[in-house]
Amino acid sequence: MAENTKHTEDAFSKVNVFFDMFEEVLHKQNQQIEQRITQEIRNIKEALSQEEIKIQEKLNPVLEEKVERVKEELGKINNISAVIKKEIRESQPEMIDALYPIMGKLVQKFIKVELERLNENINKQLDNSFSWGAIRRELLGLLGIKQEDVLLAQASQATINEFFVIYQNSGILQAHYTKEDVIDDDMVAGMLTAIKSFINDAFRNSADLETIEYGNSKILIFSAVRFYLVAVVSGVVDKGFQERMQSYMQLFYETHLSNFSDEEITEKDLNKILKKHIEDFPNYNLIAQKLNDYRQNIKQKGNFNWKFWRW
């Protein structure tokens, strides 16, 4: 047993000696590799710095030449823009001729689209030639207003998109007409009242807010005692139209609101009355416009214009 143990210990010591030798060999090899890598890196660094100097030497003259050329080109561009400005100033008709093919086409296209739209509207009106509208046009014709005028006016005039009847102080909505039921009418009535109140308070002005403009639309306001009326109109809204709209709102107020108590107004179907009133507006607008033209004619000529009447 003791002999066996001694034999094993000898074997272990031999193995240890072998491992020590093996470790030493590996260590030497590692050192050599490390030295070789360090040398390689040193060589690469030296080579790179030499290459960099060579590249710089080669690039410098080329770069200087390019920079000079860019400076020259920039100078030319500055001169060109100055020349263009001068040219535009001095030869406007020529410039207009030059730009016409581009601008002219755009303007033509716009006019064409608008005329097409107008044409479509007139065609629609003509298609409804057996409607009540057509009969109305005939009646207006008897008053000396041409059918073409009626159609043209109806096709091109501003349209009422919304109409509100609102209590003056509380901002509570009493009646509403809309072409497309997309808004919260109560909230709009409240906010319009707040804006009106703010204007009155802020500027301490006895005059009331009459118009608000946004985008292609105008908000026309007619203020009475208990109520105020609001029309949201889009399209061509000139001063004449605004005046006629104000008169029409006043007419509505006097006919349906001013002489009635709150209870009586609540009992009426005011929305229905309002809708009919709005639908009748184009004819009122046209007659009022003609009457206005007629008054102005008389004023200008100082005598009756017999040509105005067809019969």
Added chain:
Amino acid sequence: MITGKTLSKKVILIGNFGVGKTSLTRQFVYQKFSDEYLTTLGVKIDKKVVEIGNDLVNLMIWDIAGEVSQTRVNTSYYLGSNGIIYVFDVSRPSTYEQMEIDIEYVQKLLPNVPVLRVANKADLLTEEQIANISVSYDFLCSAKTSHNVEETFLKLTQAMLS
């Protein structure tokens, strides 16, 4: 089933800055609350339809910015109101010290209009602290927890209809 009338009433919320007028309205109309404070500019209008008996009442709620004493120039916002809610912050005495003077002033503009005094931000105080408050109010509310918010508006609506 609603068989009665539909009525519209204007309610105004007044009171000092930051007492929670907008938060109360927001909680009542949208059932929402936000800790973020955004000061109201001018006036903010909201709408809520409530059912009282057989009638539908369209409440137009005007949340008026700022303090009553400062808004004396903007009296137009008060005109035509059917009901008033005076809001104060129960945790800040400075917001209710002027309350009776403010209410008296508004009642001169709007005689016979019902007024409710609302102590808001009840969630910020303990029950003991609330019990020691020296001011009287109609409702103790919290826009944050929605405590008594609905009740306040319904009470005012009933008062406006009677």
